[in-house]
Amino acid sequence: MIRGQYSAGGDTAHLSQKSAAPFKLSTLIAEVQARDASRGRESIQPVVQGMTVNAGKGPTSPCGKALERVGHGYYILLGSATPSVVREALTLDEGKSRSVRRIGNLSAVELRGRIDNLRSRFVEYADLYDHSVPFTRTGQYELHRETIDRRREVGSAFAAVGDERFTELLYETLQRWGIGRRGSRLVPLSEFRRTLIEHAPLLGALEGSSIEDPSLDMDLIAGKIDQLVTELHVVDNRARIVAGTKTLHHLLPDLVPPMDRA
Numbered sequence: 067m068i069r070g071q072y073s074a075g076g077d078t079a080h081l082s083q084k085s086a087a088p089f090k091l092s093t094l095i096a097e098v099q100a101r102d103a104s105r106g107r108e109s110i111q112p113v114v115q116g117m118t119v120n121a122g123k124g125p126t127s128p129c130g131k132a133l134e135r136v137g138h139g140y141y142i143l144l145g146s147a148t149p150s151v152v153r154e155a156l157t158l159d160e161g162k163s164r165s166v167r168r169i170g171n172l173s174a175v176e177l178r179g180r181i182d183n184l185r186s187r188f189v190e191y192a193d194l195y196d197h198s199v200p201f202t203r204t205g206q207y208e209l210h211r212e213t214i215d216r217r218r219e220v221g222s223a224f225a226a227v228g229d230e231r232f233t234e235l236l237y238e239t240l241q242r243w244g245i246g247r248r249g250s251r252l253v254p255l256s257e258f259r260r261t262l263i264e265h266a267p268l269l270g271a272l273e274g275s276s277i278e279d280p281s282l283d284m285d286l287i288a289g290k291i292d293q294l295v296t297e298l299h300v301v302d303n304r305a306r307i308v309a310g311t312k313t314l315h316h317l318l319p320d321l322v323p324p325m326d327r328a
Contacts, residue, residue: 088140119144209239213316223317224270227262236316240300243324245309251302252309261299262317268294269317276320291322 095110115121118133118141133141184191201207213235217226226232237255246252253261262269272290275282295310307325314322 088136088142091139091141094141114141203242203244206242209235209242210316213239214319217316217319222270222273224266224273226317227259227266227269230259233259233262236313239316240309240312243312244326245301245312250305250309253299253302258300262313265294265298272318272321275318277323278320287321 091111091114094114095107098110114133117131118135119131121133121135132144134144136142201210213232216229216232216235217223220226220229220232234255237252237258240246240252244250252258268290272287275287291314294314295306298306298310298313300306300313301309311322311325315324
């Protein structure tokens with residue numbers, strides 16, 4: 067295994083050449099930017115991490131683990147990985163991460179290209195989705211499922227906020243979903259219950275609405291959801307979108323999807 071110092075040949079190696087010599091992270095980034103100069107280092111680097119066997123966490127790549135880091139900023143290709151496979155995966159995954167930021171500015175050509183790509187590679191993407199499970203912590207799915215079942219059992223969001231069993235389950239679920247960790251501070255259970263009850267009328271006004279309803283008044287509904295996310299005192303910090311949408315998802319499961327920083 068190649069470790070430590072590298073020769074000038076390693077510094078200048080290109081991903082377009084099949085070589086055992088290590089190459090720099092900057093070389094990988096240059097390969098992607100040669101295909102699309104608008105793509106920045108800050109969003110390419112996490113994708114490289116996801117493709118590297120001994121690097122930090124990053125998004126799962128369709129080509130799997132194709133790289134190994136052999137020194138600070140230096141990589142080699144693994145096994146049967148080829149430069150073309152790595153370039154394609156980098157470009158594909160970078161495009162997915164960038165789409166979150168640019169979706170409102172997509173041209174008709176770009177949108178059609180993405181739809182065609184999804185159709186042609188649907189099986190591949192479905193398989194990737196099946197292997198990128200959202201529930202990884204112990205009890206994370208079980209508590210979520212029990213909370214949703216209890217919500218269906220009580221019959222409405224208005225009834226749910228007054229149900230002690232439901233609010234207890236929801237509170238525990240949010241903790242398992244990461245609320246209250248790191249910079250997020252979950253309020254005490256008594257305060258959590260109080261803020262839900264205070265907003266019961268607004269929750270009741272959204273009862274029966276579904277995100278799949280083509281006749282949904284998007285401006286009206288979005289305004290009410292935004293008000294709830296802003297006003298619900300679920301956490302003691304200013305950033306409330308993650309905690310708010312995860313809370314609302316369990317109260318209005320057919321309307322509000324849970325959001326995360328990812």
